[in-house]
Amino acid sequence: xxxxxxxxxxxxxxxxxxxxxxxxxxxxxxxxxxxxxxxxxxxxxxxxxxxxxxxxxxxxxxxxxxxxxxxxxxxxxxxxxxxxxxxxxxxxxxxxxxxxxx
Amino acid sequence: xxxxxxxxxxxxxxxxxxxxxxxxxxxxxxxxxxxxxxxxxxxxxxxxxxxxxxxxxxxxxxxxxxxxxxxxxxxxxxxxxxxxxxxxxxxxxxxxxxxxxxxxxxxxxxxxxxxxxxxxxxxxxxxxxxxx
Amino acid sequence: xxxxxxxxxxxxxxxxxxxxxxxxxxxxxxxxxxxxxxxxxxxxxxxxxxxxxxxxxxxxxxxxxxxxxxxxxxxxxxxxxxxxxxxxxxxxxxxxxxxxxxxxxxxxxxxxxxxxxxxxxxxxxxxxxxxxxxxxxxxxxxxxxxxx
Numbered sequence: 001x002x003x004x005x006x007x008x009x010x011x012x013x014x015x016x017x018x019x020x021x022x023x024x025x026x027x028x029x030x031x032x033x034x035x036x037x038x039x040x041x042x043x044x045x046x047x048x049x050x051x052x053x054x055x056x057x058x059x060x061x062x063x064x065x066x067x068x069x070x071x072x073x074x075x076x077x078x079x080x081x082x083x084x085x086x087x088x089x090x091x092x093x094x095x096x097x098x099x100x101x102x
Numbered sequence: 103x104x105x106x107x108x109x110x111x112x113x114x115x116x117x118x119x120x121x122x123x124x125x126x127x128x129x130x131x132x133x134x135x136x137x138x139x140x141x142x143x144x145x146x147x148x149x150x151x152x153x154x155x156x157x158x159x160x161x162x163x164x165x166x167x168x169x170x171x172x173x174x175x176x177x178x179x180x181x182x183x184x185x186x187x188x189x190x191x192x193x194x195x196x197x198x199x200x201x202x203x204x205x206x207x208x209x210x211x212x213x214x215x216x217x218x219x220x221x222x223x224x225x226x227x228x229x230x231x232x233x234x
Numbered sequence: 235x236x237x238x239x240x241x242x243x244x245x246x247x248x249x250x251x252x253x254x255x256x257x258x259x260x261x262x263x264x265x266x267x268x269x270x271x272x273x274x275x276x277x278x279x280x281x282x283x284x285x286x287x288x289x290x291x292x293x294x295x296x297x298x299x300x301x302x303x304x305x306x307x308x309x310x311x312x313x314x315x316x317x318x319x320x321x322x323x324x325x326x327x328x329x330x331x332x333x334x335x336x337x338x339x340x341x342x343x344x345x346x347x348x349x350x351x352x353x354x355x356x357x358x359x360x361x362x363x364x365x366x367x368x369x370x371x372x373x374x375x376x377x378x379x380x381x382x
Contacts, residue, residue, distance in 0.1 A: 003374060008118070008234070019259065019291050023370045034117045064124070085128035092228050093103050093134070099257070099379040100231035102110065102267075110267075110382055143270050143382060182273060216277040223378040224252055224283065231381060 001096025002027040008034040008102070011046040016101040021049060026056040031083070031091055033062045037069060040076050050077055062088060105129050106222035107139045110233030112147035113162035114155070119148050122232040123165055130173050138176040138222040139166075141211075143233070146189045149179040151208035163208045170210030177211045178218045189213070252377040253284045258293030259381065262311070263303065268296045269311050271382045276314075279321035286325035287318075288369060290332045297328065297361070299344040312344060319348025324360050331366045 005024055011017045017039050020030060032040050039046055040061040050059060063082040066073065073082060083091065092098055107126055111118040126136055141148050153163050170177050179189055184207075190200060191207045207213055223229050256275050262268040278285050289297060296315070303310040315326070326346055333339060346360040364372065373379065 003379075006230075008121075008232075015291060022366055023290075023373055025370055025374045033121060062121075085124045086132060088125055089105075089129045089132055089134065092105065092129075092230055097376060097379060098228060098230050099373065100233065100381050102231070102233040102259070102381050108380075142274075143266065183270065216274055217281070219274060220254075220278045220281045220283070223254060223380070224281065229378055229380075233382060 002029070004028070004091050004095035004098045005030045006098065006100045007032055007036040007039065008100070010035040011039040011049075012044075017046070018049060020099075020101040021053050021057070024053070024057050028056075029058040029060060029091060029095060031060045031062065031088065032080075033065055033088075037061050037065045037071065040066070040080050041071065042075055042077050047077055050080075060087070060091060103227045104135045104137050104225065106137045106226040106229050108219065108229060108231045108233075109139065109141050109145040109148060110143040110231065112144035113153065115144075116234045118232040118234055119145070119162050120160075122230075123162070123169070125230065125232070126175075127169065130169075136173065136175055137226045138178055138218065140219045140222060141177070141179045142183050142216075142219065144183075144187065145233075146179045146184040146187055149177065149184070149208050149211035149213075150189055150206050152206050167208050167210040175210070179207060179211050179213045180219070181213050181215055184213055251283050253375065254278060254286070254378045254380065255373060255376040256285070256287045257373075257379055257381040258287060258289045258296055259291040261292040261295040262301070263306065263308060267382045268293070271380070272311060272314055274380065274382075275318065275323060276321060279318075279323055285323050286327060286372075287323065288327045288329070288372065290329040290366075290369065292336075294328055294332045294336060294338065294343075297326070297343040297346070298338075299342065316344065316346050318346065319360055324348040324358075325362060326360045327362050327364045327369060327372060329366055329369050330363055333363075 005020045007017045007020050009016045059080045060083050109122045113119045155161050191213045192205045195204045260267045301310050301312040347357040348360050349355040350358045
């Protein structure tokens with residue numbers, strides 16, 4: 001069964017997202033939370049990493065963390081799904097297990 | 103589904119405890135069973151009854167205590183991590199001679215061993231970890 | 235030890251074993267995560283589940299040989315990894331790419347062995363060098379992944 005990965009750190013500060021993407025498998029989902037949401041923005045130095053993986057891995061981002069940081073949904077890389085905490089819970093139950101890239 | 107939560111960071115410095123709280127509430131709202139919430143590393147500080155945040159800020163400990171009372175949640179603070187960091191219940195206060203009234207574990211939290219963490223990994227359908 | 239006295243939960247009833255992987259991505263001493271992860275592993279061993287450890291990113295530094303903490307006044311817990319075999323924890327996956335990115339080879343790591351009870355108690359290496367793609371597969375096979 002597939003895995004839900006959570007990434008909670010800014011990709012500009014930590015290699016958590018990079019390491020997550022290097023170890024994720026086809027069909028997995030990566031959920032960006034807390035400072036991890038900065039990875040979801042278009043036109044950054046790390047956006048390319050997400051683009052390269054997006055065929056195999058789905059990306060979601062926690063909407064409350066975007067809003068808290070003043071990030072408009074219009075700035076997200078196309079195809080990234082915004083979820084609320086309930087959606088986070090659904091992602092956890094839909095995937096066989098969860099791995100936190102702390 | 104049966105879910106368990108592990109929290110590895112204390113309140114206020116990191117968002118982990120806040121995210122975990124919002125997640126736990128959402129899971130309960132959706133009708134899932136939360137088997138246990140386990141506090142480890144600096145996460146044990148969430149269980150201190152002595153925190154006094156400013157009135158216009160959220161009270162993370164109180165939020166957990168109230169959620170626990172409402173949903174009969176099992177909030178477990180790791181004893182080894184807690185002793186290192188000065189979170190004690192009555193029994194530990196006596197055992198270590200820390201003086202009457204020194205117990206500071208908050209209502210709704212209990213102090214127990216790491217076995218509780220392993221057990222919740224075994225018993226739950228999903229384990230979700232919040233930290234930094 | 236207080237831990238044992240208060241561990242509360244008895245080992246789980248005879249059910250299908252779960253596969254637990256402890257993911258170590260942080261270096262020792264600068265933060266407590268490596269030590270407190272190891273403390274969980276030692277308790278986990280009593281629960282008769284399948285336990286293995288993965289070392290990637292800065293986690294590979296946890297296994298560096300020659301650690302001497304006298305100067306920083308902290309307990310050196312590197313020898314504890316060598317005791318894991320006695321607790322039935324015999325698989326320490328170490329990622330090759332993480333080593334080479336940090337200018338390390340397996341020679342820079344301490345030796346960790348276990349006694350193989352199915353092979354005349356011969357000492358066998360616990361450290362399994364594994365590339366990133368293979369480690370991703372190991373992760374995908376787990377029931378529970380713990381990271382601190």
